[in-house]
Amino acid sequence: MRRDFTLFTIVWALVTAASLAVAYFILRDMSFPTHGAEEASVIDDAFMALTYLACPVFGIVIAAMVVALLKHRSSGPNNGDGERILGTGSLPVVWFGVSSLLCAIVIIYPGLTGLFELRDHKDPDLRIVATAQMWAWTVEYPDSKVKVFGAQELVLPKDETVEVDITSIDILHSFWVPAFRQKMDAVPGQINKIYITPDRVGDRESDAAYRLQCAELCGLGHAIMTMPVRVVEKAEFDAWLKQQQSVTEAK
Amino acid sequence: MTRVVRAPIVVGLVLAIIGFAFGAGVLxxxxxxxxxxxxxIEVGMSVGYVFALIGWLAGVGGWQHWGREWFGLEAKPYTLTGWKRYFGFSPDHKVIGIQYAVTFIVVFLLSGLTAMLIRVELMRDGKQIFTPDQYNAAMGFHGITMVAVAVAVLLGGFGNFIVPLMIGARDMAFPRLNALTYWFVPPVAVLLIIAVLMGGWESGWTAYPPLSSLHTKHGQVLFNLAVITFGLVSILGGINFLVTIIYERAPGMTWSRLPIFVWGAFAASLISFFFTQALAAALLMVLLDRIAGTSFFRQAEGGSPVLYEHVFWFYSHPAVYVMVLPGFGAALEILSHLSRKPLFAYRWVAGAMIGIVMLSGIVWAHHLFTSGMAPYLHAPFLVLTEMISIPTGLIFLGAIGTIWAGKLWLQTPMLFALAFIFNFLMGGVTGIYLADVPTDLHLQDTYFVVAHFHYTIVGGEIFALFAAIYFWFPKFTGRMYNETLGKIHFWLMFIGFQLTFIPMFRVGIQGMNRRIADYPHEYAGYNTFISLAAFLLGSSFLFFVWNMASAWLKGRVAEPNPWRASTLEWQVSSPPPEHNFDEIPVITDTPYGYGGGPAHHRPFAGGALATEEG
Amino acid sequence: MAAFTEAAHAVAHEPHDEVKHVRMNRLGLWLFFASDGLVFALLLSARFYMNGTDTAPDVKQWLGLIITSVLLISSYTAYRGETALHHGNVAHGRLMLMLTILLGVGFFAGVVMEWSIAEFTVSEGYGTSFFSMTGMHAAHVASGVLLLFLAWRKAGKGYYDGGGLKAYGVSGVVMYWHFVDVVWVFFYPALYLIK
Amino acid sequence: MTRQVSSASSHHGGSEATDQKRGLTVIAMLAVFTLVEYIFAVVLDAPAALVVILAAIAVVKAWLIVMYFMHLPLVWQGEEA
Incomplete structure (x- = not known):
């Protein structure tokens, strides 16, 4: 028993350390798509925090299984029984208490704190309206009366907070740019809002994360219901907007 | 010839066709x-189907053995014997258990084949074998059939066969209702197959409106009718289990002496009998919007798709516990017997199961974090959902406490049960990310979710299912499976499973969303790998089918209790005698009498229950 | 439904304890009520979700009051019938069951009438709630009438002679009838009275 | 294993006449409640309050039916032999 516990502790420490190392050195840099907006930090940090917390928990179960598998195998049912441990003592109480505590931690951080951080929107510098239909997006810049549709590009300025008003004219769709992380359904007859602050220049050409992708099953064209996204410097954005305006007026 | 014509299935089919013609004609x-x-077409099919279903149930035996009594006539006796019992209306819970198990394993394999086709399509970007329409049909079919398998195979198959034996009962509380319930299943399969032949339905297994209520093909109607019918199986089966477990326990089989699998079945039945009606209600609303012109999901009339999402997930989240709770039960049962140790922290584990039942009904809206539901609902549902991890943690405590310092006999069922612990750990941990609003905003509807629920349902329940299949195979059939083939199956399945689903987590985080027939070229590398691994996973079932078929036909004859296990079902012959017990046993202690504990359930040689002293 | 759980004794392998048998049936029936009740509860919730607390101004209040009264009275006659059969008074029990059937048919006719004179359509928001709720309820009424008829017929053939536990079949059917009434107790104010 | 139950609230406790009398009492109360509902709906011009009142009355009516007509307590009290 004693040696079991020693082995358990060693394996637990090893598994925990190894998985923490993998999480810190590999997952943290490699997992996520391009970090394209300030809000992405909240989500990525939450993801990593949950991963670090999961490592020791993962380790406990793995260590227990390793000990059992290494040291307590038997070749048949007639080799006697295991020890009669009923688990009626204080261990379940401790386990229950610790898991409740962990649960409370996870609820508070990164759960509720992250939720309120995302909710706490700054005043938007720019408002756009994204309208979904089967199977294309229309994005409107109401202040400058510019509209882009289908395979055209959604262009956003860097370091400006954008309010996206999301709606649909037929069925459910969902607005999702992987680089910006947040996702919101387009519901017919209802306007859902998200706030994003792009903080890195990028475009679809070089990065699949810069695409507006429908993320709610909408039938035949669901997979191809995308729109390229390009984030540019403010000056470039203004120029683009002006150019689009003239195109619109020329029509 | 007349024998063929009088076969229950033929009579049922004829009456179903007559019923359909009658319903459609009157309409x-x-x-x-x-x-x-x-x-x-849509109204006609719906109304015709209702009468066809009545005709089918009456013809397949419902009228002969039951319905006649309602009209004051004498019910006909059961005349089918031997293998024919499996194709007729049989009140014997063991026959019904095998009917469920075989039916749903066949459906599982078919649906798995569909998954292979889906992986062929997704092997590279661009079109491989499916048009987007066909892809959606295949995906919807895979989704709903696998959900049906997951809901019914452990509870319907193993619950029916094992639970009455475990609690020392002669049969279920309502044997005829049990038989009738099973015969609801074939119409469900027929409807889904016809729906696919008609081009499928585009809305997946979740059938979100307004897509499902306004835009999909006629197959949607058949889908809705099939799922509503299947709901009846769940409800009536659940009621039957609850009443059986409450009233049919043998003397001395107190609540704290129930084997843990019975607790799992009890907890799952609590959910399935109550919540399944929410699914029926949601799909009924879609059906009414299509065939009766109601406006449940039209914004202009006050309706809303979000209404559907609430009602749908009010069932469909608890449904995952209908799937995994019997899985917990089966895995813990096997861990205990094959470690030769009492179940660790029995009361806590049973309590945790009931805790999961209680929480399951109040967490549904975590599926709606990105749906645009009222923002004030986010925080409470985040809190409640995370709380599910507490009772689930106690299940893990039970599992690892049971194998701790045991005598692990690493036969095939034990390997599957151990893999269950690992897989469900992965599934449980990744569930936390999805319950947490900030991370869920990114991960919702991506392959991360796909990987997560495959880890919980396939890695959890289906691994437990295979543990149960190998463990109880000798009891079901009286024969022993081939251990080597079983181990090959296990290792191929386990490795194939990990290689398939671990990369899915990453590709999901990276930005690949689910339910798409095509994806940006950037994700092609991962998907090729995933597809190849999936084929490895799929190939493992060849060994399974071969093993089962050859063992059932000509395997070694099994002893009554090859595992030397201590629960009641092992104390009778394999397969068990028709009435289970010659004398109803009297229970005097817990079912896990290992390690020098009281030995009242101890194994014995011979076919009938040994009468034990005090 | 009621008779689903009725009388599984024919297949029991040994003579069941009759009392236990009735207890199991009773519990099964109540579980069914809980389950079926959820559909009605969800339709009721959907009604408030869609229409708030508005009712259409043109629902026929007089008709609503009449059919509500008819259904309530039918619950009373059903109770009388059940009690009479329980005490072995078959003739009176059958009379009351028949009266219940007639009242049930009357209620059903009232709903049909309401449907045909309604001044709103099924595709309006209120119409959606109204027609789906009354329709679902009426379908239960219809099946209840059918079950009552079967019980009435069996009572005539002497199946419930002697009363007591032998008459449980009637109790089951009548409980189902009361259950349909309980649903209407909630539907009536929600569909007619609130404004 | 069965208890003789003659709980006044639940079942055919006594003679047929007593049982029938109880049924009459219950239906009379239900009738009164229904009438009260209707009158409230006609005269009360406060929608929110009306919803609460009607819901409360409906619960009482349902309770009467469930307890006295449907004999809910027999589920746990058991049957009389």
Missing amino acids: GAIRTARGQSFWE
């Missing part, structure tokens, strides 16, 4: 009288 007559066209 057509009414429509004609009101100046409408005689035949309108």
Whole structure:
């Protein structure tokens, strides 16, 4: 028993350390798509925090299984029984208490704190309206009366907070740019809002994360219901907007 | 010839066709009288189906053995014997258990084949074998059939066969209701297959409106009817289990002496009998919007798709516990017997199961974090959902406490049960990310979710299912499976499973969303790998089918208790005698009498229950 | 439904304890009520979700009051019938069951009438709630009438002679009838009275 | 294993006449409640309050039916032999 516990502790420490190392050195840099907006930090940090917390928990179960598998195998049912441990003592109480505590931690951080951080929107510098239909997006810049549709590009300025008003004219769709992380359904007859602050220049050409992708099953064209996204410097954005305006007026 | 014609299935089919013609005809007559066209496909199919279902159930045996009594006539006796019992109306819970198990394993394999086709399509970007329409049909079919398998195979198959034996009962509380319940299943399969042949339905297994209520093909109607029918199986089966477990326990089989699998079945039944009606209600609303012109999901009339999402997930989240709770039960049962140790922290584990039942009904809206539901609902549902991890943690405590310092006999069922612990750990941990609003905003509807629920349902329940299949195979059939083939199956399945689903987590985080027939070229590398691994996973079932078929036909004859296990079902012959017990046993202690504990359930040689002293 | 759980004794392998048998049936029936009740509860919730607390101004209050009264009275006659059969008074029990059937048919006719004179359509928001709720309820009424008829017929053939536990079949059917009434107790104010 | 139950609230406790009398009492109360509902709906011009009142009355009516007509307590009290 004693040696079991020693082995358990060693394996637990090893598994925990190894998985923490993998999480810190590999997952943290490699997992996520391009970090394209300030809000992405909240989500990525939450993801990593949950991963670090999961490592020791993962380790406990793995260590227990390793000990059992290494040291307590038997070749048949007639080799006697295991020890009669009923688990009626204080261990379940401790386990229950610790898991409740962990649960409370996870609820508070990164759960509720992250939720309120995302909710706490700054005043938007720019408002756009994204309208979904089967199977294309229309994005409107109401202040400058510019509209882009289908395979055209959604262009956003860097370091400006954008309010996206999301709606649909037929069925459910969902607005999702992987680089910006947040996702919101387009519901017919209802306007859902998200706030994003792009903080890195990028475009679809070089990065699949810069695409507006429908993320709610909408039938035949669901997979191809995308729109390229390009984030540019403010000056470039203004120029683009002006150019689009003239195109619109020329029509 | 007359024998073939009188076979229950043939009679059922004939009456189903007559029923359909009657229903559709009466409807057509009414429509004609009101100046409408005689035949309108969606209304016609719906009304015709209701009568076809009644005709089928009556013909397959419901009338002969039951319905006659309602009209004051004498019910006919059961005449089918031998293998024919499996194709007729049988009140024997063991026959019904095998009916469920075989049916749903066949459906599982078919649906798995569909998954292989889906992986062929997704092997590279661009079109491989499916048009987007066909892809959606295949995906919807895979989704709903696997959900049906997951809900019914452990509870319907193993619950029916094992639970009455475990609690020392002669049969279920309502044997005829049990038989009738099973015969609801074939119409469900037929409807889904016809729906696929008609081009499928585009809305997946979740059938979100307004896509499902306004835009999909006629197959949607058949889908809705099939799922509503399947709901009845769940509800009636659940009621039957609850009453059986409450009233049919043998003397001395107190609540704290129930084997843990019975607790799992009890907890799952609590969910399935109550919540399943929410699914029926949601799909009924979609059906009414399609065939009766109601406006449940039209914004202009006050309706809303979000209403559907609430009602749908009010069932469909608890449904995952209908799937995994019997899985917990089966895995813990096997861990205990094959470690030769009492179940660790029995009361806590049973309590945790009931805790999961209680929490399951109040967490549904975590599926709606990105749906645009009222923002004030986010925080409470985040809190409640995370709380599910507490009872689930206690299940893990039970599992690892049971194998701690045991005598692990690493036969195939034990390997599957151990893999269950690992897989469900992965599934449980990744569930936390999805319950947490910030991370869920990114991960919702991506392959991360796909990987997560495959880890919980396939890695959890289906691994437990295979543990159960190998563990109870000798009891079901009286024969022993081939251990080597079983181990090959296990290792191929386990490795194939990990290689398939671990990369899915990453590709999901990276930005690949689910339910798409095509994806940006950037994700092609991962998907090729995933597809190849999936084929490895798929190939493992060849060994399974071979093993099962050859063992059942000509395997070594099994002893009554090859595992030397201590629960009641092992104390009778394999397969068990028709009435289970010659004398109802009297229970005097817990079912896990290992390690020098009281030995009242101890194994014995011979076919009948040994009468034990005090 | 009621008779689903009725009388599984024919297949029991040994003579069941009759009392236990009735207890199991009773519990099964109540579980069914809980389950079926959820559909009605969800339709009721959907009604408030869609229409708030508005009712259409043109629902026929007089008709609503009449059919509500008819259904309530039918619950009373059903109770009388059940009690009479329980005490072995078959003739009176059958009379009351028949009266219940007639009242049930009357209620059903009232709903049909309401449907045909309604001044709103099924595709309006209120119409959606109204027609789906009354339709679902009426379908239960219809099946209840059918079950009552079967019980009435069996009572005539002497199946419930002697009363007591032998008459449980009637109790089951009548409980189902009361259950349909309980649903209407909630539907009536929600569909007619609130404004 | 069965208890003789003659709980006044639940079942055919006594003679047929007593049982029938109880049924009459219950239906009378239900009738009164229904009438009260209707009158409230006609005269009360406060929608929110009306919803609460009607819901409360409906619960009482349902309770009467469930307890006295449907004999809910027999589920746990058991049957009389």
